[in-house]
Amino acid sequence: APSFDQTLAANAVYDYIVVGGGTAGSAVATRLSQGLPWASILLLEAGPSAPAEERINIPGRKGSTLGTVYDWNFTTVPQAAVKNRVFNINRGKVLGGSSALNLMTWDRASVRDYNTWSELGNPGWTWQTMIAAMKKVETFAQSADYGTTGFGTTGPVKTVINRFIPEQQKTWIPTMNGLGIPLNKESLGGNPLGVMYQPSNIDSKAPLWNRSYAANSYIPTARSNLQVVTGVRVAKVNLSKLPGKSTYTATGVTLQDGTVIKARNEIVLSAGSIQSPGLLELSGIGKASVLSAANVTQIIDLPGVGENLQDHIRIQSSYQLKDNYTSFDILRYNATFTAAQLDLWRHGNYSMFDYTGSGYTYTNWKQALGASGAATLTTLAQQAVGSSTSVVDQKKLALLSDATVPQLEVIFSDGYTGVKGYPAATSPLFGKGFFSLISVVMHPLSRGSVHITSSDISANPTINPNYLSNEHDIQAAIAAIKYTRKIANSAPMNALWTAEYEPGTAAVPATGATDAQWRDFVLNTTLSIFHPSGTAAMLPRAKGGVVSPQLVVYGTSNLRVVDASVIPLLISAHIQTAVYGIAEIAADLLIQDCGRKKRAEA
Numbered sequence: 117a118p119s120f121d122q123t124l125a126a127n128a129v130y131d132y133i134v135v136g137g138g139t140a141g142s143a144v145a146t147r148l149s150q151g152l153p154w155a156s157i158l159l160l161e162a163g164p165s166a167p168a169e170e171r172i173n174i175p176g177r178k179g180s181t182l183g184t185v186y187d188w189n190f191t192t193v194p195q196a197a198v199k200n201r202v203f204n205i206n207r208g209k210v211l212g213g214s215s216a217l218n219l220m221t222w223d224r225a226s227v228r229d230y231n232t233w234s235e236l237g238n239p240g241w242t243w244q245t246m247i248a249a250m251k252k253v254e255t256f257a258q259s260a261d262y263g264t265t266g267f268g269t270t271g272p273v274k275t276v277i278n279r280f281i282p283e284q285q286k287t288w289i290p291t292m293n294g295l296g297i298p299l300n301k302e303s304l305g306g307n308p309l310g311v312m313y314q315p316s317n318i319d320s321k322a323p324l325w326n327r328s329y330a331a332n333s334y335i336p337t338a339r340s341n342l343q344v345v346t347g348v349r350v351a352k353v354n355l356s357k358l359p360g361k362s363t364y365t366a367t368g369v370t371l372q373d374g375t376v377i378k379a380r381n382e383i384v385l386s387a388g389s390i391q392s393p394g395l396l397e398l399s400g401i402g403k404a405s406v407l408s409a410a411n412v413t414q415i416i417d418l419p420g421v422g423e424n425l426q427d428h429i430r431i432q433s434s435y436q437l438k439d440n441y442t443s444f445d446i447l448r449y450n451a452t453f454t455a456a457q458l459d460l461w462r463h464g465n466y467s468m469f470d471y472t473g474s475g476y477t478y479t480n481w482k483q484a485l486g487a488s489g490a491a492t493l494t495t496l497a498q499q500a501v502g503s504s505t506s507v508v509d510q511k512k513l514a515l516l517s518d519a520t521v522p523q524l525e526v527i528f529s530d531g532y533t534g535v536k537g538y539p540a541a542t543s544p545l546f547g548k549g550f551f552s553l554i555s556v557v558m559h560p561l562s563r564g565s566v567h568i569t570s571s572d573i574s575a576n577p578t579i580n581p582n583y584l585s586n587e588h589d590i591q592a593a594i595a596a597i598k599y600t601r602k603i604a605n606s607a608p609m610n611a612l613w614t615a616e617y618e619p620g621t622a623a624v625p626a627t628g629a630t631d632a633q634w635r636d637f638v639l640n641t642t643l644s645i646f647h648p649s650g651t652a653a654m655l656p657r658a659k660g661g662v663v664s665p666q667l668v669v670y671g672t673s674n675l676r677v678v679d680a681s682v683i684p685l686l687i688s689a690h691i692q693t694a695v696y697g698i699a700e701i702a703a704d705l706l707i708q709d710c711g712r713k714k715r716a717e718a
């Protein structure tokens with residue numbers, strides 16, 4: 117078992133230091149500990165360890181930790197194209213990182229999505245290597261609702277298709293089938309197109325129906341050579357140029373209180389896509405103008421640091437259920453019922469608190485909009501990025517014409533999860549049940565940046581994702597929300613509800629809605645679905661890359677980034693399975709390199 121000894125002696129030396137005990141950091145530190153039993157590994161996490169926190173552990177309480185002490189609570193700068201709205205950028209600040217806060221969707225993108233990483237100049241980063249790595253992450257509890265391919269059976273993270281499926285969700289698959297979307301019971305195997313039930317990261321074999329995440333799955337399987345220290349924030353990485361070397365060596369880290377901890381072999385940054393680039397910049401690695409504005413001396417000129425920020429956007433609609441259905445909303449307004457359900461969960465019994473989403477659909481644009489709707493979006497995409505010299509933009513254009521790649525996801529979400537809020541206690545709608553349809557645009561073209569503004573680690577970064585900053589992204593969002601209205605109005609789902617609550621026909625009339633009304637709804641309500649990535653991109657250096665295919669920061673010999681920052685092009689899925697997969701591959705690379713160095717020394 118790992119050590120949770122919280123003492124950190126100044127100038128202590130470890131073989132490996134992993135910065136950030138989040139999703140990737142916990143996984144890579146654990147695998148290093150297992151693979152290099154002789155080595156000492158230090159995992160430093162800014163947040164607390166919270167193994168008994170029910171808001172994290174209870175699947176049905178997903179979302180309750182947003183805005184709490186477990187969240188860094190970042191925000192964007194006002195988003196010019198979206199009426200200057202400021203978006204929340206929630207990030208986990210707890211052992212396990214964002215895997216402790218996430219909504220537990222456990223899915224995968226298409227074969228082509230992962231292959232684009234190698235197509236962009238990263239040999240070896242293909243579907244084949246990623247699926248092998250992603251299978252190592254999980255143990256899937258097999259189910260009649262799923263087929264036979266694409267999942268792992270021996271990994272630390274436990275996954276299951278949720279046993280709690282509300283009655284109203286049973287209309288999901290037949291409704292999508294009626295719209296021409298086929299059932300896909302092999303969605304984890306490289307072709308996610310279709311309608312399906314998908315797993316959540318839940319431990320169905322534990323005494324309780326508990327969230328399975330990086331802190332309670334990976335870390336307990338580490339050896340005693342891993343020391344996990346929480347509540348400690350790293351302020352920078354120390355670099356030095358050793359005689360006769362062309363690259364910089366990372367020698368250790370400086371903590372926020374000034375303490376220096378040294379690394380003999382390698383340092384791994386796993387502080388996530390918002391903070392890993394900032395740590396590089398604070399260490400003197402980045403774009404000259406950013407560093408000089410923040411009063412940091414540049415050591416390595418790497419203009420890609422903090423650039424290429426990509427995120428998925430979501431647009432939601434909500435429908436008021438007929439009174440004979442019970443929705444998840446009951447847990448908002450009926451305290452007695454809620455207490456009884458909580459008691460069931462606490463005793464490991466079937467409970468409404470088991471609930472996570474499990475009804476999903478992935479389509480390409482042609483499937484959702486028909487050929488002419490798809491062609492319109494392609495034309496807009498060409499107008500937006502056709503002349504861009506970015507390899508990422510050009511690859512996204514190419515993906516639009518690959519029919520195997522999903523461009524739209526729709527999630528059946530029980531209960532109200534929209535933007536205007538559940539009806540207030542004074543409203544006649546208080547006490548009513550709802551269901552929501554969340555649509556997600558898989559390849560928005562907008563890209564932005566995250567940068568430090570000060571040499572002080574405690575200052576928040578400037579986050580500018582440039583949401584909806586081109587007409588393609590706006591029209592894709594409009595197409596997505598129109599499609600969810602079409603779904604809700606199709607049989608058998610149309611028999612479930614009495615009224616559209618959001619957008620609502622007052623804002624967007626059922627017939628004859630104008631383009632301006634749809635556009636307004638999209639600009640007022642579009643949000644992030646929490647997948648910021650790409651800010652320390654794995655790309656060739658000349659193409660704006662920050663790390664090599666070995667995840668080594670350019671210009672250094674032993675500093676790696678291992679987290680969502682390295683994803684060069686956002687995939688058509690939620691990203692936690694990919695982030696864990698990247699961590700598994702990174703651990704293999706670190707272990708192989710260590711063996712190579714040892715053999716070279718011998």
Ligand SMILES: Cc1cc2nc3c(=O)[nH]c(=O)nc-3n(C[C@H](O)[C@H](O)[C@H](O)COP(=O)(O)OP(=O)(O)OC[C@H]3O[C@@H](n4cnc5c(N)ncnc54)[C@H](O)[C@@H]3O)c2cc1C
Nearest residue numbers: 136138139140162213214218219220221350388680690692
């Ligand atoms: C609310 C929410 C819902 C989501 N829902 C889903 C979902 O349903 N399915 C899915 O697949 N994905 C989902 N995601 C995305 C997914 O969880 C993240 O992309 C993934 O967990 C990111 O992993 P990471 O290792 O890159 O970063 P993180 O897991 O965020 O880890 C970074 C860690 O570094 C620590 N840290 C930062 N700076 C420092 C420092 N200077 N010193 C020490 N420690 C530091 C942080 O505290 C944190 O623990 C969601 C994310 C959020 C936030």
